[in-house]
Amino acid sequence: MNEHHPAPRPGVPDEQDTGAAGRALTVADVLALPVLAAGQPRVVTGGGCLDRPVRWVHITELTDPASFLKGHELVLTTGMPLPDSAADVRRYVDELADVGAAALVIELVRRYHRPPDALVHACEARGLPLITLAEDVNFLEVTQVVHTLILGNQTDAMRRGQRIHEAFTALTLRGAGAQDVVRAASEMSGRTVVLENLAHQALICEPSGATVEEALTDWERRSRATPPGGHPGPPGAERWLVTPVEYQGERWGRVVMLPARTEGPPFGPEDTVLLERTAMALTVARLIHATPWERTAQQGALRDLAGQRHHSPEDARARCAALGLPTDDSRFLAIVVDLRDGDLRDGDFANDGFGNDGSGDGDVRDGSLRDGGAGGAEAEARLSQELRTAGIPTLIGALSPGRLGILLALRPSQPWRPVAERLARTALDLLPRAVVSVGPEVTDLADTARSFREAARVAEATPPGRPLPPDRSFHELSDVGLRHLLYALRSDTRVQEYAERQVGRLIDHDTRHGSDLLTTLRHYLDAAGNKTATARRGGLSRETVYQRLRAIERLLERDLESGEQRTELHVALLALDLLRGRVT
Known part of the structure; x- marks a missing residue:
């Protein structure tokens, strides 16, 4: 026997809070409700199946309740109609299991004070959770509370689905790119979302609660271990939620939602809807934006x-x-x-x-x-x-x-x-x-x-x-070199101010008097201070060169015999050339 008392779930403190926001109500959620916890529930079999969703609660005293069920119901019974023979008990349990009942809850107050062995063995054989209640419980009150929560969850799910629809519609209408779409999916789900191509390369990763390193390390191997699957689902060892991104039968890649780093709620219907809308928005983005992902x-x-x-x-x-x-x-x-x-x-x-x-x-x-x-x-x-x-x-x-x-x-x-x-x-x-x-x-x-x-x-x-x-x-x-460096710095106002401070007065003098002292200075500096070479370059006599150099020294207040000052002037002329567009 697999007997234990379910521990109260931290997310289910009372009937008004199921802790199941964004997912279906489960057997464990229902057992933790005060209205049912008052009956001291004990899980006899199927302790590993308490995460089964509960779609409805069904009270029955019939020997063939399965004919009134559609699946995922929590079946409540006092045990009064339970058959006496082991064969009939097996048939009773088989019918519940075949129809997909979530669990069987039997009250040990009126007919039984311990679960019949035949019932326990039959439930164990079919993997059907069997829960006993040691105290009397108002079944009608249980149905009212649980049905209210289920209907409330369904309403909330519809609202969340509408918000997802509106958010991705807005992204599509404004022509959002793939990065924006994946980021929105990660923010809305609170999970890491990755877009990969057919070669299992992770093209876009929006981590949530994890680093990129944790999400993408050894990505290709992990991705190849996850079957492609035409429908969303968490197959493979990684327990990823996967949806293909495709258009008219041509598949372009997959969008993947990773589970939370720490133990948390499993993927729910809302996650599946969100990932499907993400894939649709990515398809539109691919069609709108011609640049390959x-x-x-x-x-x-x-x-x-x-x-x-x-x-x-x-x-x-x-x-x-x-x-x-x-x-x-x-x-x-x-x-x-x-x-x-x-x-x-x-x-x-x-x-x-x-x-x-x-x-x-x-x-x-x-x-x-x-x-x-x-x-x-x-x-x-x-x-x-x-x-x-x-x-x-x-x-x-x-x-x-x-x-x-x-x-x-x-x-x-x-x-x-x-x-x-x-x-x-x-x-x-x-x-x-x-x-x-x-x-x-x-x-x-x-x-x-x-x-x-x-x-x-x-x-x-x-x-x-x-x-x-x-x-x-x-x-x-x-x-x-120096010319390259000045070219890179030519837009810096400090370089412009330096050139103006060094030779500006000379340029102003040439402009006012129609002289060409700047050219003479350039020839002199290019000739490394050789006056003969300066005269030859400018087609001038040596005496004229001497006169011009004296005029330049007077106007600029510079000593042209100083190597350092000549260097400063040479740098200024190079900067001036670059500012004037002479870059060669």
């Missing part, structure tokens, strides 16, 4: 890596691994392809190089490269194809408008320069004025932000059309 997912992971926006290095590794990027025993290389034909945006150097200045406005919707146009999209597609052909795991996507980021995961023995050269040539074939820059190689995924940051600084310091190094088609940090 994989591309958007890679871009999101890339931007978070470059901007160090992960909660922890462990979360970053789990997320990238779930996208198919090897995170162990790999070396990582960041490549930035600047796709703009014109100058870089003013102020780029003031932010982090990825369109993230802290305002939150740096997002590139749907992975588009706005300033790169169709050429940018084609470059991204071609580079992605190039990497797939080469068998190199990668993340690729827009870091900011007009700037494409690539993260390569290379084997320990694989040289990176041939790969970078191949990608750079592909990009330049499509967009000849693009600037391809490469950051330093790193061995830890957490250090990729540094690699991207240095690559971005190289891109910012390299003007479009700048001649390539003689041995390669990309730029790296060692290529950045």
Whole structure:
């Protein structure tokens, strides 16, 4: 015998609170109600089945009550009509079990004072919970209380279902993307929700009560162990709730709801409804937004890596691994392809190089490269194809408008320069004025932000059309000299003020008098202070050069024989050239 007294459930303190919000009332819930607990209920058999839902309560004194049942009823009886023969008792229990009764409750007050052995054996054989009551209980009051709770739950469920319908309808009407849909599902359910593709790669993860690392670690293996299933249900060892995302018979992936980290209520009908609506909203989002989910997912992971926006290095590794990027025993290389034909945006150097200045406005919707146009999209597609052909795991996507980021995961023995050269040539074939820059190689995924940051600084310091190094088609940090640095800083007001302070009076003098002292100063500085070379460059006599240099020293209050002061003036002229658009 499996006898025990049910412990009061913390969620069921009285008849007004079933603790079953969002799920069906169970046998355990009913036994914990004071109106039934007063009868000192004892579970004789089926103690492991007390989570069965109770759809209704049925009082019966018939020998064939099953003909009046539809399933999931809690059957109450005084035991008076129970047959005497063991065969008839088995038939009685078989009929209840066949119709799907939730449990049999028998009062041990009038006819019996202990449950008949035949009844116990029959219930054990069919797995039907058998509960005895040691004290008299008003069955009518039990039905009134339980039915009130059931009807109230049904009403609440209808209201919650309506709220789910309205929320996802609003998301669909405003053209929400997949990220917004998955986030809404997680917030409404209070559970972690994941969107995966057909290759079992986790594209979007919205954790609830857990970290990304906990949700996505070893994702592909766990996902493959969960049968696809055409209908929602928690099959497989992971006990996930799964719904396919598909359109007209074409399946695109699955949306998965993970169980709570700690012991909590199981998935209920409301969770199933919510996940089905999530799948429908994701289908609409896929039809509305042309950008593939994989591309958007890679871009999101890339931007978070470059901007160090992960909660922890462990979360970053789990997320990238779930996208198919090897995170162990790999070396990582960041490549930035600047796709703009014109100058870089003013102020780029003031932010982090990825369109993230802290305002939150740096997002590139749907992975588009706005300033790169169709050429940018084609470059991204071609580079992605190039990497797939080469068998190199990668993340690729827009870091900011007009700037494409690539993260390569290379084997320990694989040289990176041939790969970078191949990608750079592909990009330049499509967009000849693009600037391809490469950051330093790193061995830890957490250090990729540094690699991207240095690559971005190289891109910012390299003007479009700048001649390539003689041995390669990309730029790296060692290529950045003084002119490159000033180019990157040209929009900084401190640089502008410095140039004006150093040579502004000379420019004003030339403007008022029609002279050309600035050109003479430029020739003198380019000649490293050699007056003969200065005269030759300007087509002037030495005496004229001497006169002009004395005038320059007087106007600027400078000693042109001082190497330090000549350097200061030379830097000012370089900055002035860049401010005037002379970038070569």
